[in-house]
Amino acid sequence: MSENSTLAHHFDSYAQQKESASLGMWVFISQEIMFFGGLFLAYTIYRWRFPEAFAYSSNELDIGLGLFNTIVLIGSSLTMALAVRNAALGEKNGTVRNLILTMLLGSVFLVVKGFEYAHKWQHHLIPGPNFQFSGPDPVHAQLFFVLYFSMTGLHALHMIVGLGILAWLTAQAAKGRFTPENHNYVEGVGLYWHFVDIIWIFLFPLLYLFGRHHLT
Amino acid sequence: MTSQHESAPALPEKHYLSGAWSPQDWLLTKDHKRIGILYLVGISIFFALGGLMAVLIRMELATPSGDLMPADVYNRVFTMHGVLMVFFFLIPSIPAVLGNFLLPIMIGAKDLAFPKINLLSWYIYMIGGAMTFYGLLVGGIDTGWTFYTPLSSGYATGPVLTVAVGVFIAGFSSILTGLNFIVTIHRMRAPGLTWFRLPLFVWGHYATSIIQILGTPVVAITILLVGAERLFHIGVFDPKIGGDPILFQHLFWFYSHPAVYIMILPSMGVVSEIIAAFSRKKVFGYKFVAFASIGIAVLGFLVWGHHMFTSGQSLYAGAVFSFITMLVAVPSAIKVFNWTATLYKGAIAWDTPLLYALGFIGLFTIGGLTGVMLGTLGFDLHVHDTYFVVAHFHYVMVGGAILGFLGGLHYWWPKITGKLYNEFWSKISAGIIFIGFNLTFFPQFILGYLGMPRRYHSYPEEFQVLNILSSAGASILGIGFVIPVIYLLASLANKRYAGNNPWGAVGLEWQIPSPPPTENFETPPVVTDEPYTYPQPDEKEAPVGV
Ligand SMILES: [Cu+2]
Numbered sequence: 001m002s003e004n005s006t007l008a009h010h011f012d013s014y015a016q017q018k019e020s021a022s023l024g025m026w027v028f029i030s031q032e033i034m035f036f037g038g039l040f041l042a043y044t045i046y047r048w049r050f051p052e053a054f055a056y057s058s059n060e061l062d063i064g065l066g067l068f069n070t071i072v073l074i075g076s077s078l079t080m081a082l083a084v085r086n087a088a089l090g091e092k093n094g095t096v097r098n099l100i101l102t103m104l105l106g107s108v109f110l111v112v113k114g115f116e117y118a119h120k121w122q123h124h125l126i127p128g129p130n131f132q133f134s135g136p137d138p139v140h141a142q143l144f145f146v147l148y149f150s151m152t153g154l155h156a157l158h159m160i161v162g163l164g165i166l167a168w169l170t171a172q173a174a175k176g177r178f179t180p181e182n183h184n185y186v187e188g189v190g191l192y193w194h195f196v197d198i199i200w201i202f203l204f205p206l207l208y209l210f211g212r213h214h215l216t
Numbered sequence: 217m218t219s220q221h222e223s224a225p226a227l228p229e230k231h232y233l234s235g236a237w238s239p240q241d242w243l244l245t246k247d248h249k250r251i252g253i254l255y256l257v258g259i260s261i262f263f264a265l266g267g268l269m270a271v272l273i274r275m276e277l278a279t280p281s282g283d284l285m286p287a288d289v290y291n292r293v294f295t296m297h298g299v300l301m302v303f304f305f306l307i308p309s310i311p312a313v314l315g316n317f318l319l320p321i322m323i324g325a326k327d328l329a330f331p332k333i334n335l336l337s338w339y340i341y342m343i344g345g346a347m348t349f350y351g352l353l354v355g356g357i358d359t360g361w362t363f364y365t366p367l368s369s370g371y372a373t374g375p376v377l378t379v380a381v382g383v384f385i386a387g388f389s390s391i392l393t394g395l396n397f398i399v400t401i402h403r404m405r406a407p408g409l410t411w412f413r414l415p416l417f418v419w420g421h422y423a424t425s426i427i428q429i430l431g432t433p434v435v436a437i438t439i440l441l442v443g444a445e446r447l448f449h450i451g452v453f454d455p456k457i458g459g460d461p462i463l464f465q466h467l468f469w470f471y472s473h474p475a476v477y478i479m480i481l482p483s484m485g486v487v488s489e490i491i492a493a494f495s496r497k498k499v500f501g502y503k504f505v506a507f508a509s510i511g512i513a514v515l516g517f518l519v520w521g522h523h524m525f526t527s528g529q530s531l532y533a534g535a536v537f538s539f540i541t542m543l544v545a546v547p548s549a550i551k552v553f554n555w556t557a558t559l560y561k562g563a564i565a566w567d568t569p570l571l572y573a574l575g576f577i578g579l580f581t582i583g584g585l586t587g588v589m590l591g592t593l594g595f596d597l598h599v600h601d602t603y604f605v606v607a608h609f610h611y612v613m614v615g616g617a618i619l620g621f622l623g624g625l626h627y628w629w630p631k632i633t634g635k636l637y638n639e640f641w642s643k644i645s646a647g648i649i650f651i652g653f654n655l656t657f658f659p660q661f662i663l664g665y666l667g668m669p670r671r672y673h674s675y676p677e678e679f680q681v682l683n684i685l686s687s688a689g690a691s692i693l694g695i696g697f698v699i700p701v702i703y704l705l706a707s708l709a710n711k712r713y714a715g716n717n718p719w720g721a722v723g724l725e726w727q728i729p730s731p732p733p734t735e736n737f738e739t740p741p742v743v744t745d746e747p748y749t750y751p752q753p754d755e756k757e758a759p760v761g762v
Binding site: 020027049 | 429436444448460
């Protein structure tokens with residue numbers, strides 16, 4: 001085995017190393033699902049308990065921006081998937097290009113999210129003493145916005161962490177660290193990125209769309 | 217198999233301890249064995265701190281009036297006792313120390329699948345521990361280890377946020393350990409080591425890891441939400457905006473009931489190894505014991521409501537939780553019966569590890585059976601939040617988890633250090649711990665049954681005799697915990713080397729030198745047999761039936 005082999009000393013083969021990395025990522029995602037699961041449970045219970053307050057509150061969210069962000073994020077999943085494929089084929093430049101595209105799309109998502117948050121701030125929709133809500137049941141509407149900020153905030157935090165990891169990954173890819181035998185990091189980060197994407201695919205309908213039609 | 221004849225065991229020339237000893241060789245090590253030692257240092261510190269809190273509790277309760285400390289201080293002392301012992305000692309104790317050290321060796325691997333993540337988990341653990349310790353230094357918190365809202369989110373004083381974040385962080389070290397174990401057990405087994413050739417220690421850790429992966433993140437998000445609520449004065453458990461503090465209890469116990477099995481399942485794995493080694497027999501009903509671990513892990517996720525019988529959950533929910541709680545007794549009893557059957561007609565060697573294993577069986581059985589009593593809806597309403605509950609979970613956690621940990625530490629100490637400890641003192645201290653433990657906690661069953669509530673610093677005069685018995689027992693127990701520290705540390709200076717296999721046990725870990733070389737195996741092992749194949753005196757079949 002050559003000096004700068006990418007096979008770690010405690011593995012017997014590239015196949016074993018690859019299988020371990022991928023199983024490890026799936027186990028990590030399982031714990032992430034349980035982590036978000038607590039919030040989804042809270043959302044479900046409170047939505048069922050205060051349907052009116054939640055429906056009117058979700059009307060305050062901007063469907064247009066939410067839809068735009070959904071499309072942006074799905075696009076970033078596509079570029080991420082392409083980056084994984086490039087790495088598997090040993091195409092260094094393609095990998096770097098698609099990773100950068102993924103980071104760009106992720107950043108667009110976060111900027112739009114920032115504008116949405118600012119908008120909520122201007123309309124006094126931050127739960128607390130300054131909360132103002134014109135719809136019925138303003139007390140329980142606060143609960144909706146607590147959940148809105150907790151869920152999207154935690155999701156955004158995962159995006160920010162993801163962007164940091166992607167930046168590191170891009171630098172590694174540019175140095176040509178990934179080979180068709182070992183590009184486990186690219187695959188692992190890819191899985192993570194798709195997972196964060198899927199969380200949003202659930203958040204968007206639950207927070208923006210669900211129950212809205214009752215109001216018109 | 218590498219069985220050279222060993223006349224006078226000598227220390228191997230090169231092993232994992234003989235390498236470089238500068239700080240970075242330890243603090244940046246990726247060797248699972250050295251990381252296990254780092255964890256041993258960490259949990260010992262937190263055990264001592266938690267034990268100090270226990271001393272203060274038992275001193276206060278020696279007299280009926282609250283004379284040693286005001287109620288407010290007492291609240292902080294028992295809270296810190298619980299937080300330190302549960303999150304920083306019991307949960308990491310066996311997996312992170314013995315599991316870390318032994319699991320790769322037992323499956324014939326050079327290391328865990330992710331050595332860097334293993335080291336990271338130790339740092340995460342120590343950072344969480346340091347934050348909690350800081351919280352203790354600046355006065356401690358009075359929420360109880362359960363962090364119930366709205367007390368914790370709005371009313372408790374002290375550095376609740378710091379300690380909550382400390383516990384939150386430590387949770388991720390537990391998650392990472394579980395992740396590493398699951399991947400290692402799936403992907404790193406030696407050729408020929410099929411699932412049903414795995415030692416039961418490994419099965420126990422596999423079941424534990426499942427709980428760590430699926431349970432811990434739930435309590436993590438819950439504690440995060442409590443922290444946010446405390447920080448922003450508004451949150452999802454806040455009744456002022458329609459939030460439900462009972463939801464907190466559901467989420468908290470969804471983890472914290474299975475957390476008991478994070479403590480007990482590895483301990484059961486240790487006991488299985490010890491019983492087989494010191495009765496020189498195959499574990500009776502190996503597959504049943506293995507699947508019982510998985511059964512306990514799965515059922516453990518479905519019983520959390522038994523902590524909430526009095527919190528206003530529906531009677532039907534209570535009845536269902538009560539029923540499933542009793543089901544957990546089935547796999548637990550399978551283990552106890554199978555260990556007993558393993559001992560039956562075995563060639564028993566009364567060494568210290570076996571004493572601990574037998575102690576475990578006795579105390580865990582009492583802890584488990586009183587658990588069934590508490591799981592019974594009607595009885596629980598009577599003794600809810602009394603010392604009966606306190607006695608029950610200490611029988612499981614101290615009598616179960618700690619005796620298992622000590623038994624394992626004594627069993628594998630010669631492997632870990634290459635040295636033999638003082639046999640006389642180790643047996644004496646095992647006896648002292650057993651007596652001290654029962655004297656401490658058995659009276660608490662009676663106290664609870666008579667109605668003494670937990671978490672108060674004063675109590676009516678009529679409870680004093682039993683409380684004095686309990687405090688006296690705690691002193692004895694304390695001595696029992698100090699003696700092993702002395703003779704185990706003294707053994708390090710011992711010139712008597714243990715040799716590769718002082719117990720004559722089977723298992724991959726006993727076929728390599730003590731202490732093991734850094735890479736564990738010189739040549740990768742190939743497994744051709746079931747575990748625990750001890751040569752029988754008459755090669756007839758093992759006894760069937762009684
Ligand atoms: Cu429980």
